[in-house]
Amino acid sequence: MAATSHLFKENARRAMLDERLQGALDKLKAGFRVKRREAMARLPEFDALRDAARDVKDHTLAHLDLYLEAFEAQVRAQGGHVHWCRDAAEARQAVLDICRRAGARTVTKGKSMVAEEVELNPFLERNGIEPVETDLGEYIIQLRREPPSHIIAPAIHLRKDDVAQAFRRSHEGLAEERSLEQPRELLDEARAVLRERFLAADVGITGANFLIAENGASVIVTNEGNGDLTQILPRVHVVLTGIEKVVPTMEDATTLLRVLARSATGQEFTSYVTFSAGPRRADDPDGPEEFHVVLLDNGRSALLGGPFRDALRCIRCAACLNHCPIYANVGGHAYGWVYSGPIGAVLTPAFVGLEEAVDLPNASSLCGRCEEVCPVRIPLPRMLREWRTLAFGRRITPARERWGLALWGWLAARPRAYRAASALAAWGLARLTRRKGALERLPFAKGWTAARDLPAPEGRTFMNEWRRGRRR
Amino acid sequence: MPATAPRVGLFVTCLVDLYRPQAGFAAVKLLEDAGCIVEVPAAQTCCGQPGLNSGDAATARDLARRVVATFRPYEHVVVLSGSCAGTIRRHYPELFADDPEMRRAVRALAARTYELVEYLVDVRGLTAVEAAFGGRVAHHLSCSALRELGMAGKTETLLDTVSGLDRVSLAHPEECCGFGGTFCVKYPDISERMATGKVQDIHDSGAEIVASGDLGCLLNIIGRAQRMDVPLKGRHVAEVLAGDVASPPLGEDEED
Numbered sequence: 001m002a003a004t005s006h007l008f009k010e011n012a013r014r015a016m017l018d019e020r021l022q023g024a025l026d027k028l029k030a031g032f033r034v035k036r037r038e039a040m041a042r043l044p045e046f047d048a049l050r051d052a053a054r055d056v057k058d059h060t061l062a063h064l065d066l067y068l069e070a071f072e073a074q075v076r077a078q079g080g081h082v083h084w085c086r087d088a089a090e091a092r093q094a095v096l097d098i099c100r101r102a103g104a105r106t107v108t109k110g111k112s113m114v115a116e117e118v119e120l121n122p123f124l125e126r127n128g129i130e131p132v133e134t135d136l137g138e139y140i141i142q143l144r145r146e147p148p149s150h151i152i153a154p155a156i157h158l159r160k161d162d163v164a165q166a167f168r169r170s171h172e173g174l175a176e177e178r179s180l181e182q183p184r185e186l187l188d189e190a191r192a193v194l195r196e197r198f199l200a201a202d203v204g205i206t207g208a209n210f211l212i213a214e215n216g217a218s219v220i221v222t223n224e225g226n227g228d229l230t231q232i233l234p235r236v237h238v239v240l241t242g243i244e245k246v247v248p249t250m251e252d253a254t255t256l257l258r259v260l261a262r263s264a265t266g267q268e269f270t271s272y273v274t275f276s277a278g279p280r281r282a283d284d285p286d287g288p289e290e291f292h293v294v295l296l297d298n299g300r301s302a303l304l305g306g307p308f309r310d311a312l313r314c315i316r317c318a319a320c321l322n323h324c325p326i327y328a329n330v331g332g333h334a335y336g337w338v339y340s341g342p343i344g345a346v347l348t349p350a351f352v353g354l355e356e357a358v359d360l361p362n363a364s365s366l367c368g369r370c371e372e373v374c375p376v377r378i379p380l381p382r383m384l385r386e387w388r389t390l391a392f393g394r395r396i397t398p399a400r401e402r403w404g405l406a407l408w409g410w411l412a413a414r415p416r417a418y419r420a421a422s423a424l425a426a427w428g429l430a431r432l433t434r435r436k437g438a439l440e441r442l443p444f445a446k447g448w449t450a451a452r453d454l455p456a457p458e459g460r461t462f463m464n465e466w467r468r469g470r471r472r
Numbered sequence: 473m474p475a476t477a478p479r480v481g482l483f484v485t486c487l488v489d490l491y492r493p494q495a496g497f498a499a500v501k502l503l504e505d506a507g508c509i510v511e512v513p514a515a516q517t518c519c520g521q522p523g524l525n526s527g528d529a530a531t532a533r534d535l536a537r538r539v540v541a542t543f544r545p546y547e548h549v550v551v552l553s554g555s556c557a558g559t560i561r562r563h564y565p566e567l568f569a570d571d572p573e574m575r576r577a578v579r580a581l582a583a584r585t586y587e588l589v590e591y592l593v594d595v596r597g598l599t600a601v602e603a604a605f606g607g608r609v610a611h612h613l614s615c616s617a618l619r620e621l622g623m624a625g626k627t628e629t630l631l632d633t634v635s636g637l638d639r640v641s642l643a644h645p646e647e648c649c650g651f652g653g654t655f656c657v658k659y660p661d662i663s664e665r666m667a668t669g670k671v672q673d674i675h676d677s678g679a680e681i682v683a684s685g686d687l688g689c690l691l692n693i694i695g696r697a698q699r700m701d702v703p704l705k706g707r708h709v710a711e712v713l714a715g716d717v718a719s720p721p722l723g724e725d726e727e728d
Contacts, residue, residue, distance in 0.1 A: 009659070012659075012662060013661055016661060016662070016665060325647065325648045325650070326662060329662055329665045329666065330662065362655075362658060362659075363655070363658075363659050363662065364652070364655065365615070365648050365651065365653075365655045365663070365666070366525060366615070366652055366653075366655070367619070367648035367652070368615055368616075368618075368619040368620065369615070369619070369646070369648070371619075372619055382566065385524065385525060385527070388525065388526060388527030389527040389528075392526065392527030392528050392529075393527070397526070397527055401526060401654075401658075405522065405523060405526055405528045405531065406531075408518070408522055408523075408531075409523060409528065409531035409534070409535070411517070412517040412520070412531075412535055412538075413517075413534060413535070413538065415515045415516070415517055418517045418518075422486070422489055422490045425490060426490050429490075429491075446657075446660075447656065447657025447660045448656065448657050448660070448695070450660040450661070450664070451660050451661070451663060451664030451667065451695075451699065452664075452667065452695030452696045452698070452699050453695045453698035453699050454691070454695055455691055455694045455695055455698065455706070455722040455723050456722075457490060457491040457492070458491065458492060458493050458494060458719055460493060461489050461490060461493065462488060462492075462493035462496040462497070463484065463489050463512070463514070463516075465493050466496070466512050467514070470493075471497065471500065472497050472501070472718075
């Protein structure tokens, strides 16, 4: 999708004025946060499990080439195909070629952030193939032609009546008197429509939560079972995913699955965890005739060996979004690209460029809660700072901020000048805060006074008072 | 004073220096009462946090070098702000990842640097203070103190020994107040909403006074409360623990 991250401030402002969105975002705190906390409390060794999960990912990333090639060999040995794609265009083309060879007219899709990243749906449509999302949330935002606003709950920004409206607009033959007020009624309506689509699809496309090197299996987790129907019913199954999803063994995958579900939804295990390896074998009761894995790099390998390498540990649980005070206020769309929240603020500049996305790593109070909840211990605040350092070095940081820092740096390196400046500031601020409204007229103070008064300082500096001999 | 009294270098930090000298003097009293010899090196300025968080790593490194030199003579360094202590302890070593000699020096500094309350409780073994402070007080622990220094619960142990102090708990103590240094002026509307949430949480607790070891958070919270017309006042934790209430609290304007 075309990034609108450069409009972050504007997007965020609009999001904060959107009452409906704000109501929807309130669900984060009562829902995901509480459920994760309860899940952790039920598993005393959760922190040790997080260390193990981090170590699995670190080890794999240190030998990524090895494990990817081992995975490929296993997939091929089972009669599957692996397609290596350097960028989004190559990945789209690989999927299209597979669909064309299969003579596909409609494809069903399990939820996949990578498919969003490469803008697969509009591309397939332009080429005469109809994609149908089968995850309920993804299906709803597909009808509304919106990007996901959350990694695991793509339609979290919507309310029931938004969904009902989307169905009424798109579902032919939906009787006007039919009630769509209850969640159950919405679910039944979606299910009835999607059932036909599942059976009609020629190709099923899913993402992957993990790829397993030792046996060539890909793993998906869903709570709706839609992924299974997507990959079992059509003749062709395409797994579209990033190269960082590979892990060495089944054992490693299960370690990660244990932290994934708890961190994401607070479940001990996701309702459906599906392993698929290769096309249907002679004695299999079902399964696809063809099995393809489309492996996307799209800038990931460039992160290896650099300051953002640890971001490749991400297992897309969205715990960092769920606990982020910025995300909780502005929602996912404000970030302007596929990935939102703290992990989005780290990944987006890498994928769409720092000039485009410089607001994302800056719009953070660096409270550190994201790192605190991350199941694979990604040092997200350190990475946000790292982007700020790169922006400063490349002079993307606004000139006014750079000048301010230069002045502060100059003063702070000269204790006597610094003392004099702070004494002057203490005196001046004491005078200004005494007269209500005086501060608003100072240009540099606008950011502060837009939302706050400035409490009055004592008027003298500690250092000067101390030097003069005051001790109490 | 016993011969074993540690020589403590007090790092007052920019905001206490500029805004709240009383918190500095209260800290000196607490440290002296805890048996320390307190010195305030005159060459101290800023720990470099604004540069660190705004991407000006070169200036942050320059200032880190100055801090290392300024506080080299002291057995312990006590900092009147969780975020400045966090900068020294957690981030100085990161700043010198490629400079082994400086990394050793900043690690040596980090190993003897403490936030005030952390120092009193963990190093001096303080379990109670002798002070009186009337009023209903909520404690706000900054994100740096909570997550970089691991200070959850430490301040409360001392606050609960202040006579006359009625401490109330917040429903969401782990939420950021929205200060975040320059974040609060670069993204004022997001910061405003975070600050509003914090003020509401404190107000709902029934507190009249919010005490914090981080003056940045405190100015943000009190400034927002003033704008919202919520009658909330603020004090640095050191003032409350020292029972030092000579100056009016933050948020008490002259017309009050």
